[in-house]
Amino acid sequence: MCLSNHTDSKVELPGKTPCLAAAHAQTADLKVPESKRIPFGWTAAGIGPGSGESLTLYWNGPLRNHPAWLRIAIALDVRENVRLALRSAATGVPIGEFDIRYASVFQLYQVKLTGAQTELVLKEGAVLSLIQGSEALWIFTGGPAEAPLLLPHLLPESADSPDPWLQLPGNLASLSSVQAFGWQEGCVLDGLLELERAAGTGRFLGSVKAHLGMFFDQHGNLRYENPRSEPADGRVYGIEGTLPFAALAQVDPAHPSMERAIRFWLSDASDDGTIRDGTMLSAEGSYTIAYPMAVMAKAYDRHDLALLAIRQLEARQKLLTDGDVLYLRSHEDGSRSFRNWSRAYAWYLLGLARTLRELQEFSSLPDADYNRIAALKSELARAAGVIMTYQSPAGLWPVYVDEPETGIETSGSAAIAAALAIGVQLGVLDDQAGLAALRTRNALTDYLTPDGILYGVAQNNKDDGRLQREGYRILSQMGTGLAAQLEAVLQQLPGLPGIRL
Structure with missing residues (x-):
């Protein structure tokens, strides 16, 4: 069964790095599970x-x-450990394996081929077969030309690799960086918006609109899948699903779906004003709730949303911090989990910094509310001071920031450093924070692919944190979006050398 055909398999990527797209694919005629859906109608x-x-x-x-x-690239959510064997099609010569664990949709996986193996694959074709896993693994085989990296392809290794930071903006500005609607896509959208803020050319603004256009039809109807690949059209699946509305409010504040996010927040708020994920309050909400609320408060001059955004940050400071310790989650029974996880710090600090930046530009708050904002700025300075003590000499942070043996985690490092840079931009943090952010940026250079994708990212915590401690790492466009946020904010700070779009 032929699933996809391309008349020309050579593709010029946005960063000017050529790849070779698969000319066609053949597979058994398996059916997508009835409760699941492939995004965008792609093959x-x-x-x-x-x-x-x-x-x-x-x-x-x-x-x-x-x-x-x-x-x-993965096309349906994966909830198990999977291994794919790769061999040549005609002679069956073993080439390598893909190690795929609890993968999310749009995650990229790669296997390195020697020159002889590349020639063999081009001559015979390549066969992928499941050697571990109880269910079918789905990968994209057909889609738009604007998303070449999400389709099977060969990326030649170059002896003269360009600066990956120069490739990153082009990669992110294409549809190859699209992620699942929610926190992952939100990280990419904010990266694009921050690049636009730094460059001011309109290029990245157009990319944001192209990304959002994948999820909203011409009538403004929302069409997407939740984290389990189940259709979630026309509704917000949870607190992590509101982050992309921050970008939507900035590029199209009159969009008919904006009220959907606001209704979700107001209907989900508890008596004390906090918005939780069921019975759990999480650090993600600083970024995925408080920040988009603040964007909308400024866009629509809504005092109630500004106060609600402040409340989200205050509640998380109270329930998730304990001296110099930060937790990702606070549970209804009083327990807390994911102690000092790097991405807990990432969401907590990035949410604080981005929300404060929006509220600083909000003109209609009473003095008492500005006092609350001043207290949150003090909390940003305190938490930033704590996290900087855990930064490695190279400039990055481990998966668990006080446990170096858990290994470097690049997406959390990028987000923490982006928050530090925004804190400097706000005048809340000093030059030492800016230099710490710059050290992170420089250290991340070794974790960017030649075409500008961040790797060294810990897998999502669908396996209850086990993968983070096992040293498993992935390529991640979500992480690329966070790296772009760092890069672009640093470009807006005076006195930092050598960083330009």
Whole structure:
């Protein structure tokens, strides 16, 4: 069964790095589970656990003895550990394996090929078969030309690799960086908006609109899937699902869906004004709730939303901090979890910094509310001081910031450093925070692919945190969005050398 065809398999990526797209794919005729949906109506192929349920990729292109990366992207949510064997199609020569654990939709995976293996794959094709996993694994095989990295492709290794920071904006500005609607896509959108704030060319603003246009139709109707790949059209799936509305409010404040997010917040608020995820209050809400609330408060001059945003930050300071310790989650029974997780600090600090930046530009608050904002600025300074003590000499942070043995985590590092840079921009933090952010930026250079994608990212905590402690790391466009936020804010700070779009 032919799933996708391309008349020309060579694709020029936005960062000017050429890749070779699969010319066509053949697989067994597996059906998408009834409760699930492939995003955007794109074509996907299932690789099943049964014999004969493999996927074969073919390329039309010159045979070259050139090392390359073979990449695929996930099309349906994965809730188990999966391994794919990769071999040549005609002679069955083993080439490598994909190690895929609890993957989210749009996550990229890659296997390094030697020059001889690249030539073999181009000559014979490549077969992907499931060697671990109980359910079919679905990968994208067809989609728009504007999203080449989300389709199977070969990325040749270059002996003269360009600066990956120069490739990052082009990669992020394409549809290759689209993520699941919610916190992951929100990180990308904020990266694009921050790049626009730094560059002011309109280029990245157009990319934000193109991204949002994938999820909203011409009538403003929202169409997307929740984190389990289940259709969630026309509704907000949870507190993490409101982050993209911050970007929507900035590029199209009159959009008919804006009121949907506001209604969700107001209907979900408890008597004390806090908005939780069921019975749990999480650090994510500083970024995914308080920040978009503050954006809308400024956009619509709504004092009630500004106060609600302040309340979210105050509640999280009270319930998630304990001296110099920060937790990701506070539970109804009084317990707390994910102690000193780097991405807990990421969401807490980035939410504080971004919300304060929006509220600082809000002109109609009473003095008492500005006093509350001043207290939150003090909390940003306190928490920033704590997290800077855990920064490694190289400039990054571990998965658990006080446990170096858990290994470096790049997305949390990027977000923490972006928050530090915004704090300097606000005048809340001093130059030492700016230099700490710059050290992070420089250290992240070694964790960017040649075409500008961040790797070294800890997997999402769908497996209750086990993967974070096992040293498992992924490529992540969500993480790329956070790196872009850091890069762009640093460009807006005076006196920091060598950073330009």
